[in-house]
Amino acid sequence: MFGVTILGNNSALPAFDRHPTAQIVTLNEQLFLIDCGEGTQMQIAKYRIRTGKINYILISHLHGDHYFGLIGFLTSMSLLNREKPIHLFAPKALEAIIQLQLNVANTNLSYPLIFHPIEQEGVLFQHHQFTIEAFATKHRIECWGFKIYEKKLPRKINKEKVLEFEIPMAYYEELQKGKDYINKFGITIKNEIVTIANTPAKSYAFCADTIYDETLVEKIKAVNVLYHEATYLNADTDKAAQRFHSTTIQAASIAKQAEVKLLLLGHFSSKYENLDEFLVEASSIFPKTALALEGITFKII
Amino acid sequence: MFGVTILGNNSALPAFDRHPTAQIVTLNEQLFLIDCGEGTQMQIAKYRIRTGKINYILISHLHGDHYFGLIGFLTSMSLLNREKPIHLFAPKALEAIIQLQLNVANTNLSYPLIFHPIEQEGVLFQHHQFTIEAFATKHRIECWGFKIYEKKLPRKINKEKVLEFEIPMAYYEELQKGKDYINKFGITIKNEIVTIANTPAKSYAFCADTIYDETLVEKIKAVNVLYHEATYLNADTDKAAQRFHSTTIQAASIAKQAEVKLLLLGHFSSKYENLDEFLVEASSIFPKTALALEGITFKII
Numbered sequence: 001m002f003g004v005t006i007l008g009n010n011s012a013l014p015a016f017d018r019h020p021t022a023q024i025v026t027l028n029e030q031l032f033l034i035d036c037g038e039g040t041q042m043q044i045a046k047y048r049i050r051t052g053k054i055n056y057i058l059i060s061h062l063h064g065d066h067y068f069g070l071i072g073f074l075t076s077m078s079l080l081n082r083e084k085p086i087h088l089f090a091p092k093a094l095e096a097i098i099q100l101q102l103n104v105a106n107t108n109l110s111y112p113l114i115f116h117p118i119e120q121e122g123v124l125f126q127h128h129q130f131t132i133e134a135f136a137t138k139h140r141i142e143c144w145g146f147k148i149y150e151k152k153l154p155r156k157i158n159k160e161k162v163l164e165f166e167i168p169m170a171y172y173e174e175l176q177k178g179k180d181y182i183n184k185f186g187i188t189i190k191n192e193i194v195t196i197a198n199t200p201a202k203s204y205a206f207c208a209d210t211i212y213d214e215t216l217v218e219k220i221k222a223v224n225v226l227y228h229e230a231t232y233l234n235a236d237t238d239k240a241a242q243r244f245h246s247t248t249i250q251a252a253s254i255a256k257q258a259e260v261k262l263l264l265l266g267h268f269s270s271k272y273e274n275l276d277e278f279l280v281e282a283s284s285i286f287p288k289t290a291l292a293l294e295g296i297t298f299k300i301i
Numbered sequence: 302m303f304g305v306t307i308l309g310n311n312s313a314l315p316a317f318d319r320h321p322t323a324q325i326v327t328l329n330e331q332l333f334l335i336d337c338g339e340g341t342q343m344q345i346a347k348y349r350i351r352t353g354k355i356n357y358i359l360i361s362h363l364h365g366d367h368y369f370g371l372i373g374f375l376t377s378m379s380l381l382n383r384e385k386p387i388h389l390f391a392p393k394a395l396e397a398i399i400q401l402q403l404n405v406a407n408t409n410l411s412y413p414l415i416f417h418p419i420e421q422e423g424v425l426f427q428h429h430q431f432t433i434e435a436f437a438t439k440h441r442i443e444c445w446g447f448k449i450y451e452k453k454l455p456r457k458i459n460k461e462k463v464l465e466f467e468i469p470m471a472y473y474e475e476l477q478k479g480k481d482y483i484n485k486f487g488i489t490i491k492n493e494i495v496t497i498a499n500t501p502a503k504s505y506a507f508c509a510d511t512i513y514d515e516t517l518v519e520k521i522k523a524v525n526v527l528y529h530e531a532t533y534l535n536a537d538t539d540k541a542a543q544r545f546h547s548t549t550i551q552a553a554s555i556a557k558q559a560e561v562k563l564l565l566l567g568h569f570s571s572k573y574e575n576l577d578e579f580l581v582e583a584s585s586i587f588p589k590t591a592l593a594l595e596g597i598t599f600k601i602i
Contacts (some may be wrong), residue, residue, distance in 0.1 A: 014346065019343075043317055045315065062406055072339040091405075094405075097402060101363075
């Protein structure tokens with residue numbers, strides 16, 4: 001399972017029961033929390049996200065609608081006596097804010113909070129199942145987008161066949177790389193008999209807040225699912241640029257140039273109650289578009 | 302109108318759709334926000350509180366469930382281009398936390414935020430219609446309770462009569478104090494003809510978080526409505542003391558000793574889904590008790 005669940009899709013001010021930015025990426029048994037606006041812990045409870053599985057938190061930038069819920073989430077995990085570490089990737093200044101808030105409350109977290117300041121583009125974290133990368137976006141303050149992608153070996157084990165040919169488990173990883181197996185009688189078992197071709201590794205990119213910026217295209221080229229903000233409709237293109245935000249048409253244009261499989265639009269301005277027009281406009285440029293509606297889980301296809 | 306609207310009544314962890322502490326006190330055209338846990342701005346929207354009228358914010362202490370929603374509320378007011386000042390009364394350390402969060406976002410508020418650090422018990426603010434006082438409570442960290450009380454002159458103007466006797470408006474305040482009026486013909490208009498006796502000035506006390514502490518009784522003696530925390534039921538008296546919180550029986554005992562007119566119980570622990578027993582236990586000691594349920598406005602009687 002590789003998917004993204006939307007917890008908040010509104011910009012700046014909460015409105016119309018839409019919440020500030022927060023998303024949960026699920027990759028097998030790992031959960032990643034991307035951004036954490038105010039009320040995220042309530043949204044997590046509402047959508048029954050298993051908080052114990054959230055081991056990685058990524059914060060794009062330090063505008064409040066992207067992180068004011070973080071301190072509450074972190075201290076709640078402590079009240080619940082969490083012991084497993086949390087890895088937090090964020091702009092450097094966040095560390096002092098968290099520390100100050102823990103200090104005034106005379107609180108020590110019950111678990112290790114491992115702070116990774118984001119200092120440059122590139123790989124933030126390597127795990128045997130996935131990689132997390134950061135890339136810069138152009139916003140009013142320092143802002144980072146994130147790419148999470150699976151790591152996959154080219155071949156998948158055929159469970160029945162490996163048992164039938166009595167191949168030891170220790171050799172599975174070599175099989176997954178495409179190697180043949182020579183058994184104790186010196187007989188070669190051809191790789192394609194005991195494995196099947198794997199599906200290609202998939203990727204998700206979260207473009208945070210950004211002005212229309214074609215340099216993003218290379219950074220997110222051909223990801224499977226792209227989240228790109230669309231704070232405004234096309235009529236507000238000037239306002240979008242002034243505020244370092246994007247429109248529907250701009251988000252769709254980036255998705256088209258990057259040749260992604262699915263575009264998710266979010267970070268809607270509080271001036272819009274009805275969001276239908278966002279989909280109409282964006283899909284005129286890039287038909288494989290969906291609105292990042294709260295509570296929906298999009299599979300990374 | 303003098304009343305208190307409950308926006309959040311839960312302790313520490315949000316649970317069962319109960320929110321962390323926040324209350325709105327309404328006194329005529331003035332609104333006071335007391336404490337501001339995470340999500341308060343959403344609760345304010347839900348219950349259609351007129352944010353433009355909130356000119357005073359009181360923060361009891363710097364545990365997150367009492368103030369993590371403040372920065373979001375303050376910045377949202379700025380996004381809405383508020384111009385009127387907000388007076389914020391809080392422990393001194395809060396100022397640096399707010400300033401740091403505004404700095405990293407490169408934000409200047411659109412309105413003056415006037416920070417009043419609470420440094421000792423006594424009057425925090427005098428207004429011609431009300432007084433705000435702070436008193437210390439005993440909690441794990443520095444913690445303040447608040448008393449808001451009306452200022453009233455002894456007599457109320459009888460609007461028909463003052464017109465009938467052509468008494469100039471400039472003299473109304475003297476009438477309210479009980480003085481007679483001598484008109485241009487030298488005739489004395491007796492005060493009781495043009496005024497009526499006023500109702501006594503009323504008061505509300507918010508006891509924040511506190512261990513059972515009988516020294517509170519004198520500080521809140523005979524207030525009309527008392528909010529006292531009851532984090533736990535009586536069976537958890539030991540746990541309450543360890544954590545510097547109170548039980549139902551303890552809250553009711555304080556209310557009884559202070560001879561208040563109505564006791565509101567709140568700050569319920571997340572371990573309790575059903576709150577019925579809180580009312581049963583407290584009213585066995587002090588019958589004029591109500592649960593501070595969210596969305597309800599209690600008149601200061």
